[in-house]
Amino acid sequence: MKIFDDKNQTLMIQGTTSDAGKTVLVAGLCRVLARHNASVAPLKPQNMALNSMVTIDGGEIGRAQALHAEACYLPAHTDMNPVLLKPSTDTGAQVIIHGKAISAMEAAQFHDYKKVAMGAVLKSHQRLTARYQKIIVEGAGSPAEINLREGDIANMGFAEAVNCPVILIADIDRGGVFAHLVGTLELLAASEQARVIGFVINRFRGDIALLKPGLDWLEQKTGKPVLGVLPYLQDFYLDAEDAISTLQITGSGKKLKVVVPVLSRISNHTDFDPLRLHPNVDLTFVSVNDDNIEADLIILPGSKNVRADLALLLAAGWREKLQRHLRYGGKLLGICGGYQMLGEIVSDPEGIEGLAGETNGFGFLPLRTTLEAHKQLRQVQAQLAMDIVPRNDDVLITGYEIHCGTTEVVDGHSLLTEVKHLLLPALPDAVQTHYESINDMGWQSEDGQILGCYIHGLFDTPAACQAFLTWAGLTEQEQVVVDIAAKRDTQLNRLADCLEEHLSDDFMQALLV
Numbered sequence: 001m002k003i004f005d006d007k008n009q010t011l012m013i014q015g016t017t018s019d020a021g022k023t024v025l026v027a028g029l030c031r032v033l034a035r036h037n038a039s040v041a042p043l044k045p046q047n048m049a050l051n052s053m054v055t056i057d058g059g060e061i062g063r064a065q066a067l068h069a070e071a072c073y074l075p076a077h078t079d080m081n082p083v084l085l086k087p088s089t090d091t092g093a094q095v096i097i098h099g100k101a102i103s104a105m106e107a108a109q110f111h112d113y114k115k116v117a118m119g120a121v122l123k124s125h126q127r128l129t130a131r132y133q134k135i136i137v138e139g140a141g142s143p144a145e146i147n148l149r150e151g152d153i154a155n156m157g158f159a160e161a162v163n164c165p166v167i168l169i170a171d172i173d174r175g176g177v178f179a180h181l182v183g184t185l186e187l188l189a190a191s192e193q194a195r196v197i198g199f200v201i202n203r204f205r206g207d208i209a210l211l212k213p214g215l216d217w218l219e220q221k222t223g224k225p226v227l228g229v230l231p232y233l234q235d236f237y238l239d240a241e242d243a244i245s246t247l248q249i250t251g252s253g254k255k256l257k258v259v260v261p262v263l264s265r266i267s268n269h270t271d272f273d274p275l276r277l278h279p280n281v282d283l284t285f286v287s288v289n290d291d292n293i294e295a296d297l298i299i300l301p302g303s304k305n306v307r308a309d310l311a312l313l314l315a316a317g318w319r320e321k322l323q324r325h326l327r328y329g330g331k332l333l334g335i336c337g338g339y340q341m342l343g344e345i346v347s348d349p350e351g352i353e354g355l356a357g358e359t360n361g362f363g364f365l366p367l368r369t370t371l372e373a374h375k376q377l378r379q380v381q382a383q384l385a386m387d388i389v390p391r392n393d394d395v396l397i398t399g400y401e402i403h404c405g406t407t408e409v410v411d412g413h414s415l416l417t418e419v420k421h422l423l424l425p426a427l428p429d430a431v432q433t434h435y436e437s438i439n440d441m442g443w444q445s446e447d448g449q450i451l452g453c454y455i456h457g458l459f460d461t462p463a464a465c466q467a468f469l470t471w472a473g474l475t476e477q478e479q480v481v482v483d484i485a486a487k488r489d490t491q492l493n494r495l496a497d498c499l500e501e502h503l504s505d506d507f508m509q510a511l512l513v
């Protein structure tokens with residue numbers, strides 16, 4: 001088998017369906033190559049996701065592509081995801097090219113824009129191939145979406161443009177794996193079929209001997225080899241590309257209950273992974289219409305459409321629910337869009353996220369937010385204010401901002417509850433180095449019951465996670481260090497080990513050439 005040659009060092013992974021395993025396979029192949037000292041980089045031409053991250057070059061890409069960069073031991077860069085679509089309605093999305101938001105477009109508008117977007121994709125591919133020996137590319141959805149084939153930049157359109165081989169992956173746990181693979185192949189053009197070098201079957205559990213007749217039939221039917229059958233990995237964790245993960249740490253005796261409402265445009269819910277994986281934290285995602293929200297801590301998450309999601313929460317009675325929660329001593333935290341909702345007003349004079357106008361917030365903090373066209377994209381380091389920290393330690397937060405607008409204290413507002421800064425500069429020059437002003441980054445109510453902050457990744461640093469959990473009510477004896485970066489690295493190596501064991505020897509030899 002031959003994958004790469006002097007003219008092409010790119011391999012593309014496409015799936016028969018969404019969530020077939022493309023992201024996981026790309027992450028594993030990147031880590032395998034990186035462990036063998038290959039110069040490798042990831043690329044996803046087009047992604048549609050509300051989980052995103054700020055890159056080293058000050059742009060925004062999908063969170064899964066940042067994961068792929070980590071698999072390669074690289075800092076995330078905008079060339080790894082040149083086109084990112086962030087849905088704001090059922091038919092429209094914010095279009096981000098090379099890390100910067102350029103416009104909000106309806107689906108039909110973006111369809112016409114694809115030629116321009118393809119130019120951006122090919123420039124990114126060209127820059128990556130100039131810097132790295134091998135490029136592992138992830139497709140999006142399925143290449144057999146007939147209605148999206150014209151002008152495709154996400155799957156075979158890209159593969160044809162750069163003339164690279166393709167692997168098709170399918171999830172056997174869904175059922176119908178042979179129909180998925182054969183049907184997808186049949187719906188491709190002849191030239192596209194020719195560039196498919198083989199199949200990978202994902203998430204298999206059972207006796208492989210019972211699957212063998214089906215594998216033989218598939219190879220005979222299509223003339224394509226099965227490159228490997230990957231087992232179902234129990235308790236496997238990697239950052240979700242977009243959908244909310246259902247993986248929980250099982251066991252009784254969890255001490256702290258945390259509730260997060262699932263907003264219609266919830267964004268960056270991977271913020272909560274360190275809590276979800278903590279053995280003493282019971283984190284539950286609940287419907288906006290759920291009345292059973294008894295918890296020690298409620299977190300309002302980020303949103304791509306803050307005013308619309310705020311209106312949904314208000315209509316569902318969340319002002320009263322949160323007031324009751326606070327009366328009984330519960331803690332309340334807002335992150336990014338959730339932070340904006342905690343204030344008095346969210347104003348959108350330019351119609352950045354929809355119709356121009358303003359919406360009354362929950363009014364728990366005397367803050368006013370004004371949305372602006374320029375998006376704040378920053379990697380941030382800050383130190384927690386001393387009265388939030390359980391001991392006299394310096395607790396460092398390392399994270400990132402992705403939001404439109406600024407948040408300020410309402411001048412002359414007479415509330416019984418005043419606010420204080422949640423964050424302090426991490427270094428003497430941190431205000432200049434990391435952000436223009438620390439004052440709008442995070443606030444706490446005077447009684448310490450309510451916190452709001454713009455920073456994504458609040459819980460990623462173990463010391464910061466422990467500090468927030470202590471504030472929420474978890475005792476020192478109940479604390480467990482959850483190092484999400486170390487866990488992610490362990491899982492990437494576990495995945496790479498799995499691929500090296502279960503992918504064919506011929507394929508692995510060709511990959512590592």
